[in-house]
Amino acid sequence: MEKIREALDKLVKGKNLTRNESFSIFKSLIDGRYGELNDIYLGSFLASMQTKNPTKEEIAGLMDVVLKYDRIPLKIDNMRFCGIVGSGRDTIKTINISTAAAIVASGLGVKVVKNGCRSESSVSGTTDVLEELGVNVHAKPVDMTKSLEKNNIGFFDAEPYFPKMFNRYVGKFPFMNPLSYALSVASAVEFKRMIFGLSSSNTEFTARILKEMRFKFALVVQGSDKKGVNHIDELSTLGKTKISEIKNGKIKTYYLFPEEVGLKNGKYSDIAQHKTNQENSLHLVKILLGEANRSSIEIAALNAGALLYISEKEKNLKAGVSRALEYIYSGESIKQLEKLIVTSKGDIKKLNKYIKTASEDHEKNN
Template sequence: MKPYLEKISSNVDLTYEEAADAMQLIMSGESTAAQFGSFVTGLRMKGETVDEIAGMASVMRKMALSVNYDNDLLDTCGTGGDGLGTFNISTAAAFVSAGIGIKIAKHGNRAMSSHTGSADVLESLGININLTPDQVSECIKISNFGFMFAQGFHPAMKHAGPPRREIGIRTVFNILGPLTNPAGAQKQLIGVSDPKVGNIIAQSLKRLGSEAALIVHGNDGLDEITLSDFSQIWILKNGEISTEKFYPESVGVNIQSLSNLQVNNSEESAQMIESVLDGIHGPSRDIVLLNSAAAIFISGHSDNFQAAFDKAKHSIDSGLANQTLNLVREYSQKLND
């Protein structure tokens, strides 16, 4: 690891192969906690490159437990680290998308630098998150939604978990999570809190062979499509990357403050998700609809954002999204019996 630390501290980029080797050292436990901390902090200060991210992601993918599911799969997730304390919007969007038949393979973890991670809020929703690969596959078949708890599906990451938690800031691992889906989801909606990361993630997904991805960043710093401002969007389709700005008003949603979307813990986040899926109107519903529309659009189930937005509304108003949540809860808890 020392040669790589020397390069990074000298502001020199690693090659794809060097980054992959460094990741191998981390995941095998050969690097120390101090070396890990220096490595990820140095990468962030220097700025992570596409080769570095793709090289590290390739090793994580190889060492992950795999979910075998022979169908189109979509993941909805974010890098976290925006510090805005909103409820788990991408998790809610996953249930809305699954409600209209999109197969969701959601990959997530506990909170590292925020109030609540996707694993935390799913537990608060009464869902058993500790499923095996076969159980995740079966859950997707039954409900269109399956959750892969990162700790369980990336056992070699046990060496990185404790020092990463102690560091407590965004590192390359916030970026790697969305790139290392154990089910190999080829379509993704990814939120980023740092706009400089958006294009890098799009380029990394292209390098890794992703079929389609929508990367979003709210101009207010939110790692989702936001309500309070426009959002920057990077679209990866057919091997090409394009960028555009998205305004909520384009689908009839008014600009609103994020203050009513903030929570203090996973229980509050779960309550907000359930209120949205129960059909309660308000800013929480609006932001879930916007992000669900993004997921539906990039999945290929709608040709344009307005049509995707209308499908998202139907999923909630018909009760299909809520039905999905209940199916996932019921199936996952049966496995505890």
């Protein structure tokens, strides 16, 4: 117990840990070495580091434990994978934008790894919606790997691949802590290109962490509403988006406005989260059919365009957005969801039911 006490003493006094020290202490904690005191020590360790203000080296040490020690990885060679993840806890509750963006981008040749999670701060998380639409969210790794290779998209629920983290950490520490800055990047399949959405404004700090973790090309984004008061962990068409871009070891921060990429300012009421998972699922289907409202389609295209940009399928974000818009309005992106359902050995009848409802709604309104 001497090591954990020394580390806590150091943190309480405002002293920083090295990356190796952070790794060593956190590894011992998720191994449960301290018996009945383990949760107390783990909470104290994370809270003390957060109170001090964690360094990028300390957080990288924590993530080394998650990704290099705890993870049971799925290894697929010679693929340029892209992730799209969010920190959650938005002050603006929306439809499932990143899920739509992932499906759209995959149809345009981007190999997208979508991490799965049930909703914690909203009605519907990625897992909830995809399951409702017929995807087998408990598919065998071999089936999801096949989908990623052949369909350019794979859905991976994190729990089976991070057993110690789910046993010792997940669900126990809801307060802001050092893992909040980077844990969302944890995935069964490694990727070094990513869209990382934050509900906080710490884009530069998180970008420095990702650089420390050797990400090749990533956008850390915080979207805002028109007044800049409320935020989403996606690129936004409601107002400006703060972006910290990491490319080839360099970081630059800038603001993006919808009109710069050929889009109009969106209406929050058009992209607001619905009251039920079924309504949110139907909204996603309407986007993929190209039959949703303009604000929904454009915010999905903006985030899909960002994936095209970081995958280097397009030379800039505007070109990516334009291509994504054209693809969505063609109605072809729904086929990507169909492929994911079939390859995961899910229930295509569920999706067909929603497609029928969406088509009936479209006929009524036109």
